[in-house]
Amino acid sequence: MSYGPTPWVQRHWDLRAAANFAAGGAGSGLIVVAALSGARDAPAAVALLAGLALVAVGLFAVWLEIGRPLRALNVFFNPRTSWMSREAIAAVVLGVFVLRAAWLHATDSPGAVATGAAAALAALVFVGCQGMILRAAKGIPAWRSSATPWLIVATSLAEGAGLWWIAAAAHAQGTRTGLALFGALLCVRLFAWLAWRRSIARNARASAAMAPAGTALSVLGTALPLVLAGVAAISTSPAVVLGLAGTAGALAFGTGIAFKIALVVRGAFNQGFAIPHMPVRGKRA
């Protein structure tokens, strides 16, 4: 490993940490989309629980990364300033709301929709915390951009919508309104990506490292799914609609996950070292 002065890619967080952002974000997105879709009963319960399971997988992955896993509960100690503590608290709240909402949906009880909405709000807070975790990491210029949290939230919602459409295709369900929402989320993600890319443009190393994942996000994760969703929207064959929408969902999900993994393990160049003045030995130049 080089010790500078030029920046190098951080090695403190690896794929396990990236998995938390990937799975946790996609799971949160799925919970939000499940609430927005207006789904009820068993499908809603399954989607909520699947989203929570993904969040749990992400947290488990990061638990495997921490040096002292038996002290993991210490993570709750500093919600006053640490976004990691806030993320942990949000995860607990999210879990409570999702379990409650899933139970109400599964038993067709009143209050299911309202509790699902609360779960969606908690999911948004959770994924927002994930974005702010990166934003607060001053040592990584590409992460500390003010555009990072918006990008993390936007891509998580798009990934959640992608998952939703994979499931919808598998169960032969889905609406054109849902397709429109999916398309809108893809566009929001594209704008968030463009804004983030502009914000890190001066960081040549990170920009270059993130270019492949960004291109994939733009082309394979946005443009192509939008075309597929557009064709699906005007198609009259249910099988074609669901096949195209499912493929679009898989592309949106996969490219989003790949982008977040790249953000953590490839584009995370540290600050490096820099001195504004060289020492003057003799007369100043």
Next chain:
Amino acid sequence: MTRWAMVADLRRCVGCQTCTAACKHANATPPGVQWRRVLDIEIGNFPDVKRAFVPVGCQHCEDPPCMTVCPTKATKKRADGIVTIDYDLCIGCAYCAVACPYQARYKTERATFAYGKAAAHEAKRHDPDRLAVATKCTFCVDRIDAGLAAGQQPGVDPEATPACVNACIAQALTFGDLDDPSSNVSKLLEMNEHFRMHEELRTGPGFYYLWDRSEETGGVPALKRLVEEAMDLA
């Protein structure tokens, strides 16, 4: 109040890494962990090349990002400005390490020794509490506290001064109280042009770099002023 700070005179540092070795000796850090290290920076193209040796490590920031992000409150800042880590609270999440813009933090997952198996001195000083948690330069806080308790002055009395400062062969490193206008570090900063690294990130480092004598207060003019003051006193 007291604000402990370090000053590195870039004109004096010769890059000998004695400070690095002294730090490793004083703190028994494992291979690959250098709480104090010296960068060798070269800029320009032949024949117009400049070179600087830059001691780096924890900057003991006024507003340490490592402390803000720490989810466990393991990282704290003392009233005297020294940033510390409570190894019993730290969960080893390394969030502090990615939040530090000075790459000053380390996490060692398992015990490692210079030649594989622990030598006698390594086995004696191995501290399992420092495994899988964040570690970094402490400004030799134990030496400072013990020295103060014994009535010594950090930065002046070697027993109360960080090991890297004591070891420096060129007196390039100086340690002292920034809030004391008569301290060694305050005088150096007054008489020399200086900067702090990554000032734009507003972390308020407690580590200053001297790069030239001050046009107004340093070098011959300052010496002349001191002589005049002495003459006045006489």
